[in-house]
Amino acid sequence: xxxxxxxxxxxxxxxxxxxxxxxxxxxxxxxxxxxxxxxxxxxxxxxxxxxxxxxxxxxxxxxxxxxxxxxxxxxxxxxxxxxxxxxxxxxxxxxxxxxxxxxxxxxxxxxxxxxxxxxxxxxxxxxxxxxxxxxxxxxxxxxxxxxxxxxxxxxxxxxxxxxxxxxxxxxxxxxxxxxxxxxxxxxxxxxxxxxxxxxxxxxxxxxxxxx
Numbered sequence: 001x002x003x004x005x006x007x008x009x010x011x012x013x014x015x016x017x018x019x020x021x022x023x024x025x026x027x028x029x030x031x032x033x034x035x036x037x038x039x040x041x042x043x044x045x046x047x048x049x050x051x052x053x054x055x056x057x058x059x060x061x062x063x064x065x066x067x068x069x070x071x072x073x074x075x076x077x078x079x080x081x082x083x084x085x086x087x088x089x090x091x092x093x094x095x096x097x098x099x100x101x102x103x104x105x106x107x108x109x110x111x112x113x114x115x116x117x118x119x120x121x122x123x124x125x126x127x128x129x130x131x132x133x134x135x136x137x138x139x140x141x142x143x144x145x146x147x148x149x150x151x152x153x154x155x156x157x158x159x160x161x162x163x164x165x166x167x168x169x170x171x172x173x174x175x176x177x178x179x180x181x182x183x184x185x186x187x188x189x190x191x192x193x194x195x196x197x198x199x200x201x202x203x204x205x206x207x208x209x210x211x
Contacts, residue, residue, distance in 0.1 A: 056106075080142065084132070084149040089207065090156075093172060094148055096203040097179070106141045120148040130154065148179075155179060169208045176200035 058080035081091035081098070101121040102109045109119050116123050118138045122130075127138050130151040135143035155175035163171060181196030 080145055081149075083142075084146045085153065087153070089168065089172070090149065090152060092207050093152070093176070093203060094145060096206045097148065097152075097176070098145070100199060100203060109139070118144040120144040122147060126151065152176075152179060169204060172207075173200045173204045176203055 058078060061078040079091050079095070081094040085091065098104055098119060102119050105119055109117070109121075111117050112121055114123065117127075119141045122138055122144065124138070127147060130147050131138070132143065132146040132150055135146045137143045138147075152175055155178050156171055159171050159174040159178070160166075163174065177196040177200040180199040
C-alpha cells in the first residue's frame with residue numbers, strides 16, 4: 001500500500017512537472033506560430049503582381065496575338081485592349097493605336113501640341129463625350145483604353161451606317177482616320193500620305209493583308 005501511494009505521488013509530480021514545462025514553452029510556441037503566418041502573408045503580398053505588372057502582362061498578351069500568323073484567342077482574351085469589348089478585331093487595332101499615339105506609354109504620357117492627353121491622346125472635349133462611366137481620369141491607362149474602345153465603337157457604327165456593303169477593313173480605316181483627324185477633314189489617298197491617312201494606313205496594314 002505504501003508503495004502504491006509513492007507511485008501515485010511520483011506520477012502526480014511528473015504530470016505537474018510536464019504541465020509547468022508546457023506552460024513555459026507555450027509563449028515560444030505562440031510566437032513561432034504568429035511568425036509563420038506573418039511571413040506567409042508577406043510572401044503572398046510580395047508575389048502579388050502590381051497593377052503596372054498586370055498591365056505589362058496584358059500588353060504582352062496582345063503583342064503575342066498581333067505578331068502571330070493567326071492571333072491566339074487566349075492572348076487577345078487576356079489583353080487590356082479586350083477588356084471593354086466583345087469584338088475580336090478591335091483589341092488588335094487598339095494595341096496598334098496605343099503604339100501610334102504614345103509608343104505604348106502607360107504613365108506620365110506627354111501632352112500634344114493640340115492638348116491631347118493620356119495613353120490614347122484624347123482632347124479634353126472628346127474625352128468628356130466618350131469617357132466611360134466611373135472611369136473619368138484621362139491620365140489613367142485603363143480609363144483611356146476604355147474611352148478609346150467606346151469612341152472607336154461609336155465611329156465604326158457611324159461609318160458602317162453610311163457605307164453599307166463596305167468591308168470591315170475599310171470601315172475600320174475610316175474610323176481610324178476620324179479618330180486621328182476628326183470630322184472636319186475629308187482627305188482621301190489622292191491627297192497623299194498625310195495625317196489621318198498615314199495613321200489609318202499604318203494600323204490597318206498591321207491587322208489586315210495589304211490589298
